Amino acid sequence: MSTKKSCLIIDDDPDDQDIFRLCIRDIDPDMECNALGDSVAAVSMLSEGSFALPDFIFLDVNMPKLNGVECLKTLKARGAAGKTRIYMYSTTSEAAMVAQCNELGASGFIVKPASPVELRQILNSILNSANTSLENSTQQ
Amino acid sequence: MNGQQVEQGADHFSRIKDVYKKMVEEIQDYAIILLDKNGIIRNWNKGAEKIKRYKDTEIIGKHFSIFYLPEDLAIQLPRQLLMQAEETGRATHEGWRKRSDGSRFWGSITITAVHDDDGAVIGYCKVTRDLTDKKMAEDQLRMSEERYHQMVAEVQDYAIILLNKQGFIENWNAGAEKIKGYRAEDIIGKHFEIFYPTADRESGLPMRLLHVARTSGRATHEGWRVRKDGSRFWGSITITALHGKDGTVIGFTKVTRDLTEKKLAEDKLAAYTSELEIQNRELEQFAFVASHDLQEPLRKIRTFAELIRENFNDEALAKNYFVRLETAARRMSELIRSLLNFSRLTRETTHFEDVDLNEILQDAKQDFELLIEERHAQIISGPLPYVSGNRLQLGQLFSNLISNSIKFCQTDPVIRITATTVNGNEITDAAPGVDDKQFFKLTFSDNGIGFEEQYKQLIFSLFQRLHGKHEYAGTGIGLALCRKIVENHNGYIDASSRPGQGAVFNIFLPCRQ
Numbered sequence: 001m002s003t004k005k006s007c008l009i010i011d012d013d014p015d016d017q018d019i020f021r022l023c024i025r026d027i028d029p030d031m032e033c034n035a036l037g038d039s040v041a042a043v044s045m046l047s048e049g050s051f052a053l054p055d056f057i058f059l060d061v062n063m064p065k066l067n068g069v070e071c072l073k074t075l076k077a078r079g080a081a082g083k084t085r086i087y088m089y090s091t092t093s094e095a096a097m098v099a100q101c102n103e104l105g106a107s108g109f110i111v112k113p114a115s116p117v118e119l120r121q122i123l124n125s126i127l128n129s130a131n132t133s134l135e136n137s138t139q140q
Numbered sequence: 141m142n143g144q145q146v147e148q149g150a151d152h153f154s155r156i157k158d159v160y161k162k163m164v165e166e167i168q169d170y171a172i173i174l175l176d177k178n179g180i181i182r183n184w185n186k187g188a189e190k191i192k193r194y195k196d197t198e199i200i201g202k203h204f205s206i207f208y209l210p211e212d213l214a215i216q217l218p219r220q221l222l223m224q225a226e227e228t229g230r231a232t233h234e235g236w237r238k239r240s241d242g243s244r245f246w247g248s249i250t251i252t253a254v255h256d257d258d259g260a261v262i263g264y265c266k267v268t269r270d271l272t273d274k275k276m277a278e279d280q281l282r283m284s285e286e287r288y289h290q291m292v293a294e295v296q297d298y299a300i301i302l303l304n305k306q307g308f309i310e311n312w313n314a315g316a317e318k319i320k321g322y323r324a325e326d327i328i329g330k331h332f333e334i335f336y337p338t339a340d341r342e343s344g345l346p347m348r349l350l351h352v353a354r355t356s357g358r359a360t361h362e363g364w365r366v367r368k369d370g371s372r373f374w375g376s377i378t379i380t381a382l383h384g385k386d387g388t389v390i391g392f393t394k395v396t397r398d399l400t401e402k403k404l405a406e407d408k409l410a411a412y413t414s415e416l417e418i419q420n421r422e423l424e425q426f427a428f429v430a431s432h433d434l435q436e437p438l439r440k441i442r443t444f445a446e447l448i449r450e451n452f453n454d455e456a457l458a459k460n461y462f463v464r465l466e467t468a469a470r471r472m473s474e475l476i477r478s479l480l481n482f483s484r485l486t487r488e489t490t491h492f493e494d495v496d497l498n499e500i501l502q503d504a505k506q507d508f509e510l511l512i513e514e515r516h517a518q519i520i521s522g523p524l525p526y527v528s529g530n531r532l533q534l535g536q537l538f539s540n541l542i543s544n545s546i547k548f549c550q551t552d553p554v555i556r557i558t559a560t561t562v563n564g565n566e567i568t569d570a571a572p573g574v575d576d577k578q579f580f581k582l583t584f585s586d587n588g589i590g591f592e593e594q595y596k597q598l599i600f601s602l603f604q605r606l607h608g609k610h611e612y613a614g615t616g617i618g619l620a621l622c623r624k625i626v627e628n629h630n631g632y633i634d635a636s637s638r639p640g641q642g643a644v645f646n647i648f649l650p651c652r653q
Binding site for chain 2: 013016112117
């Protein structure tokens with residue numbers, strides 16, 4: 001059983017993709033990190049299985065055509081998320097939207113920080129706490 | 141015996157005559173006077189003294205015309221009454237009389253002729269009643285009734301109508317004429333449902349209101365009513381049942397007020413309020429998306445600045461981050477500029493003049509001269525109309541649509557611009573009430589990448605983009621701006637397309653503002 005973790009960021013902004021991947025690489029150089037810019041294509045690839053489900057998906061909210069909330073809804077509705085933890089990843093947060101995402105089964109809502117140091121901290125705690133809980137679930 | 145009997149009889153008779161005389165003398169409520177055939181007073185009772193305030197000693201021997209007023213004497217009323225009594229046996233009269241002190245009373249009199257055994261008139265009996273109190277009360281009542289009728293008749297601001305128990309009009313006042321336009325002679329006898337619009341008549345509203353008034357005493361309603369000339373007014377009505385002595389309904393009064401102005405003011409206020417609410421929601425949304433979209437480049441600027449600090453020694457990497465930082469800063473300026481443009485576009489500041497759209501197109505072509513040459517773009521247009529509008533805003537509209545068509549095109553752009561005239565009913569999603577209005581329809585069609593049908597509404601939303609930022613640059617404000625400009629001109633904009641088939645934008649501007 002491979003211990004190598006994988007994550008996927010879906011964000012139409014190439015800068016944000018790069019910043020995210022940079023931070024992930026700094027935290028865990030072994031983690032496989034992919035980026036997709038087109039949410040419609042990403043959702044169909046994931047639900048058809050042509051793109052292997054990663055351990056984590058980070059979903060930008062404000063995307064053209066299919067926004068992050070719609071992506072989350074579609075993935076969950078199709079049962080295409082499996083054990084994958086999905087985090088929302090947005091410039092701004094709005095209480096109603098955060099609540100909606102929680103209800104739809106998102107594992108968390110991250111407001112994109114303005115500092116890479118901060119982003120590394122957030123990602124670090126997510127990946128580590130997820131580690132623990134995943135271990136817990138395998139023990140049972 | 142016989143003689144005694146006669147004597148007894150005569151005695152008895154004379155006693156009765158005495159009693160009778162006394163009775164007449166004692167009567168207090170009637171003046172009973174004996175006149176001789178010339179009208180001279182020969183006898184006087186207590187009632188006469190009480191009513192006319194003469195003592196018998198003062199009055200006996202005087203002519204009875206002493207009780208009459210000068211105007212009655214002038215027409216010889218006392219003489220005529222006597223003559224009538226002589227000829228027909230009896231005369232009656234009612235009128236003002238005067239007392240000894242000069243004060244007046246309302247007398248009701250009967251003069252009866254008294255005949256001798258041969259049938260010749262030998263005198264008259266005059267009976268007078270003092271009906272002053274009754275007369276005053278009657279006069280009071282009559283005057284009050286007259287005043288009341290006058291009041292109802294002359295009230296201008298309320299239509300006050302009397303209906304019979306089936307709802308037919310029996311009475312009509314000045315206010316009813318003023319409000320409903322019918323004259324009394326046109327309308328009395330008609331049914332009151334004539335004031336109701338056809339739909340209300342068909343649904344039975346008038347009869348329902350009568351029924352409510354009949355069963356609960358009163359019915360009120362507000363709604364549109366119809367005048368004689370067919371125009372409408374907003375009536376506030378109250379129908380009240382009128383009851384007879386036995387408690388049954390004998391008719392109705394209907395009071396109507398014309399509250400059209402109030403109603404229109406209320407409607408206007410409601411429309412204004414809802415407009416404000418819409419604007420408020422738009423503003424909230426605007427603030428939210430604006431802050432969101434402005435955050436984004438700012439966040440990148442800070443991120444790249446930090447990354448540059450972390451990698452200060454790696455010159456190539458730092459240089460790359462600098463370029464991206466500058467791009468983000470440029471994008472920020474661009475966004476702020478467009479947002480300013482957008483927020484300045486309020487309806488209140490829109491100044492209208494006659495604008496030649498051919499000129500507007502010419503100007504736009506000049507602005508894009510370089511881009512058009514670079515992209516080998518063609519703009520083909522027919523003659524365009526003059527419209528009443530804002531020159532700057534219409535210029536912006538043309539620029540945005542043309543630059544959009546050039547931007548979202550992967551071959552040599554071909555843009556066709558045509559104009560026709562259409563009726564309001566040919567516009568989908570047009571506001572109610574513009575069906576008969578004439579609109580200029582401007583059509584911009586291109587051979588660009590187009591978009592999927594499902595996004596045809598979404599593309600006009602602020603900051604809504606259909607493409608990733610790496611594919612096509614832009615702020616997501618352009619088409620939102622177009623829609624706002626068209627709305628400022630009381631017009632409509634729609635779009636249709638299929639991916640790869642080009643896009644068509646239709647703009648409808650009113651021929652008359």
